[in-house]
Amino acid sequence: MKLISFNVNGIRASATKGLRGTLHELDADIVCLQETKATPEQVKEALEGLDGYHVHAHSAERKGYSGTAILCREEPVRVDLGIGQEEHDQEGRVITATFADHIVVNAYVPNS
Template sequence: MKIINLNVNGIMQAVDKGFLDWLSAQDADVVCVQDIQAKSYELPDEVYQPEGYEGYFFDAEQDHFSGVGIYCRRMPKAIMTGLGFELADREGRFMQADFDKVSVASFLMPSGENPAEKQLFMEQYLEFLRKLRRKRREYIICGTWNIAHKTIDLADWQSNQNSIGFSPEERAWMDQVFGPLGYIDTFREINRDADAYTFWPAGNDDRLRSEGWRVDYQVVGPNLQKAIKRAWIDDSVKFSNHAALVVEYDL
């Protein structure tokens, strides 16, 4: 099963830059998109239901803001939206597609422009992740977590130790996710290299200088550890200031 996640930073902007042609060439089973910044009912048919895919979206209440989507090759058994708390659900930050043995989720963490709000979100989301571990179903959570976990995940980490997205509190929160809760960072399970980034704050020009952050993840529970076969970042994708994360699973 080949799964891709990509923060498009506005899906219609990405379409104008070739997103649909790229999508048709991926031969992916599931493509999760974040920060669609559009109302799904306003999307043209070729964006909502591109050839070969079923599209599903969860919109933010606010116009031109946030929102997530999932493109599926095969129709899922069910689609579920929301995390059950207002801070997430009014901004369209989580949805999942349920298949026979696994659910694939598209997720967008707040960036942290309001640090107190992001901290509250993280506390509520951590409780959700705890409950998820008790379910019998396996989950693959794909998206922009907006935190670089380790120093290897950030080019200029020395200058950013108190920056939003790399603060001690945020990194400690990620330690809980990948520590006591038992979740696995699929990319780091396969690839330990430095200079592997998915986001460039100043835009695509930063890619030439490799001044990036790795804030986009595919996260799974320990039962899927052996199912992770390949993982790589496609930084040739330039529809936004994020790269695509691609992971192949033997499911």
């Protein structure tokens, strides 16, 4: 299995700078994106044309702030948004995908 993690610092801006082509070339089974700064709908729009992935995203309540996404070739059995604590979950920093034989946790964590 090939898994990559990438801080996109704004998925819409990254999409105009070749993100889809890069992800296509890397051909990963699972892609974890951080700092998407977009709603789930905007994440899907930004990745339009990147075939073969199921896209799941968690956004911040504040527009244009943080956000995470998981792209996966295999559809997860379950996707959980956040960690179950409202004060933290409103920032869209954690998304968890549960598969039949593994779990992927994508977290965008501040460095301070």
